[in-house]
Amino acid sequence: EAGVVQSPRYKIIEKKQPVAFWCNPISGHNTLYWYLQNLGQGPELLIRYENEEAVDDSQLPKDRFSAERLKGVDSTLKIQPAELGDSAVYLCASSSGTRGSGELFFGEGSRLTVL
């Protein structure tokens, strides 16, 4: 089992450029999460999907961030245009959705540097 797969692992772009991150969750996991982790901080939820439906996107800055999970499997997180403050690690996680289990399986993260 490969676990949650994310790509790219590292991305360096100039401000105002677009960037996209991809996530493949663990097979059979219907819940998928995107978290943002700034340096020295804990992960902060951006968006949570139950299958293909975004059930919690209250923390997603919708003016520049967008996400999709077509067919309820893979997901893509996009930033357009990127700003200097977007430099962070973007974590994808998945879970089987069992109520209250609290076990999220995380990917290795995508580290974004905006110059």
Place this chain on the structure above:
Amino acid sequence: AQRVTQPEKLLSVFKGAPVELKCNYSYSGSPELFWYVQYSRQRLQLLLRHISRESIKGFTADLNKGETSFHLKKPFAQEEDSAMYYCALSTGGGNKLTFGTGTQLKVEL
């Protein structure tokens, strides 16, 4: 709104010494608390959850609703315990987690 506070960014102890990583939470409902750990160059992973009342790798954590705390403890620290530890709170059912800022545990020989 829910909040998780980990007051220590770094905790340094000697091998064999007791360890206590502090976690306090703020939530008006019935909380579910977890500890996640990230070892060097590894993914963030679940260490333990309060409802299981289990000991994992010698670590235990007791939920104290009166003090709104969920401190992580281990009687004798080992070198392999060096890692980043995050306390997390789940609210309203499901698996929506709010994380603390983390504590870096360093076990010195």
